[in-house]
Amino acid sequence: MASPALLQSNAIADLLNNTEWGFAVAECFHIVFFGVAIGTIMIVDLRLLGLAFPRTTSAKLLQDTWVYTLIGLAVTVLAGMALFLSDPRMYYLSQWFRFKATALLVAILYNYTVHYKVASSSSSTGVCVVVGAISVLLWVSVVTGGLFVGLLA
Amino acid sequence: MILELFQWLQSLSFMTFIRESGLEYPIVMSTHLTCIAIFGGLIVITDLRLLGWAFKDKSIADVVNGLRWWKRVGFIIMFSMGFTLFGSKAAEYYPNPYFWIKMSFLVLVLIHAIIFRPIVYNHPEELDASPVIPTRAKVAGALSLIIWTTVLCNGRLIGYYEPKNRGFSISKPHEQESASVGRLR
Numbered sequence: 454m455a456s457p458a459l460l461q462s463n464a465i466a467d468l469l470n471n472t473e474w475g476f477a478v479a480e481c482f483h484i485v486f487f488g489v490a491i492g493t494i495m496i497v498d499l500r501l502l503g504l505a506f507p508r509t510t511s512a513k514l515l516q517d518t519w520v521y522t523l524i525g526l527a528v529t530v531l532a533g534m535a536l537f538l539s540d541p542r543m544y545y546l547s548q549w550f551r552f553k554a555t556a557l558l559v560a561i562l563y564n565y566t567v568h569y570k571v572a573s574s575s576s577s578t579g580v581c582v583v584v585g586a587i588s589v590l591l592w593v594s595v596v597t598g599g600l601f602v603g604l605l606a
Numbered sequence: 607m608i609l610e611l612f613q614w615l616q617s618l619s620f621m622t623f624i625r626e627s628g629l630e631y632p633i634v635m636s637t638h639l640t641c642i643a644i645f646g647g648l649i650v651i652t653d654l655r656l657l658g659w660a661f662k663d664k665s666i667a668d669v670v671n672g673l674r675w676w677k678r679v680g681f682i683i684m685f686s687m688g689f690t691l692f693g694s695k696a697a698e699y700y701p702n703p704y705f706w707i708k709m710s711f712l713v714l715v716l717i718h719a720i721i722f723r724p725i726v727y728n729h730p731e732e733l734d735a736s737p738v739i740p741t742r743a744k745v746a747g748a749l750s751l752i753i754w755t756t757v758l759c760n761g762r763l764i765g766y767y768e769p770k771n772r773g774f775s776i777s778k779p780h781e782q783e784s785a786s787v788g789r790l791r
Contacts, residue, residue: 477766481759485646488758492647499676506672509664517661518651596643597636 490525501585553598656747
């Protein structure tokens with residue numbers, strides 16, 4: 454496995470570190486598409502929690518939003534990987550980055566397993582509420598972890 | 607005049623407390639960003655429906671009315687937190703060009719609301735009754751997407767501004783030599 458020190462010199466790092474706008478543009482993509490991903494996931498969560506769209510099922514909302522969620526997550530992760538490669542050592546040593554990366558991994562796995570299964574089936578209200586609440590907490594954790602990476606670097 | 611106002615705001619005891627706090631500042635910022643992510647996503651959904659690009663099997667009224675209150679709640683929290691962040695370091699924001707671009711586009715958000723609420727957002731049933739989505743609805747959706755994306759990007763770029771020896775240049779927030787807006791002291 455490549456160490457952060459070996460990753461420190463790479464073409465993406467050169468692009469992001471040696472151009473004035475490279476890092477900023479990558480971060481803007483990271484944030485805007487993260488908003489798209491979380492916003493679409495949140496629509497399903499609001500339905501699971503019984504707080505919005507009472508006339509529509511969570512399965513229907515999931516069917517309507519999954520493409521946007523996937524595009525949002527894909528661009529977010531790709532832009533995030535580019536940001537990571539701009540300074541792997543700093544991120545590797547950051548406990549908040551490790552927290553964020555772990556929360557993100559858990560949130561994505563949760564989204565495409567438990568969340569997907571419950572949202573696309575007719576589970577009981579109690580199960581839906583618990584699954585929706587956990588989803589919201591996981592994504593809030595990802596945002597918080599990501600912010601603290603920058604603030605406490 | 608404006609700078610003096612900013613300095614007065616920053617000197618208030620609550621703003622001083624936030625600025626000099628350990629975890630409170632990042633917690634306020636986390637709440638601000640979380641609301642942006644959620645609120646922004648809900649705006650994107652509404653705009654895509656108005657443009658006719660997504661959720662076509664769901665009526666415009668369902669989408670606009672279904673998300674209205676959540677967008678309002680998100681906006682109130684986001685604005686409150688954003689104002690607290692700004693107030694705690696107002697004097698540092700004053701020379702930041704990205705802050706002023708963001709503020710200008712927030713004014714455009716207000717103008718957008720004044721123009722399009724009466725003719726689009728307050729009467730989504732009329733849009734559904736039309737055989738094709740009216741141009742005014744598509745214009746409202748497109749402008750909303752552009753304005754909010756610009757607000758979001760410039761909000762992030764505020765943290766990149768490094769006045770010392772850099773003019774309008776930018777540098778990564780965590781690599782700046784001087785304490786900057788959005789950075790924990």
